[in-house]
Amino acid sequence: MADKLKVTLVKSPIGCVPKHRRTVEALGLKKVNKTVELPDNAAVRGMVNQVSYLVKVEEA
Structure with missing residues (x-):
């Protein structure tokens, strides 16, 4: 597994569920097509899994 x-x-x-909108904001994503690098841990993976229909994930 990658570390990022x-x-x-x-x-x-x-138009999404308000909880999912807050999750996207907590990931640090504000605009469409913007990318952030986050640590690869269980908390981040859980957040990404919750909003998987809104985001694209790559191992860095």
Whole structure:
């Protein structure tokens, strides 16, 4: 497993469940097509799994 994950927001969270919208914001994603590098741990993987229909994940 890589020690970092590249997470990119590919779909707008407008109209999504409010909890999912807050999760996207907590991941540090504010605009579509923006990418953040996050540590690869259980907490981040759980957040990404919850909003998997909004984001694209790559191991960095």
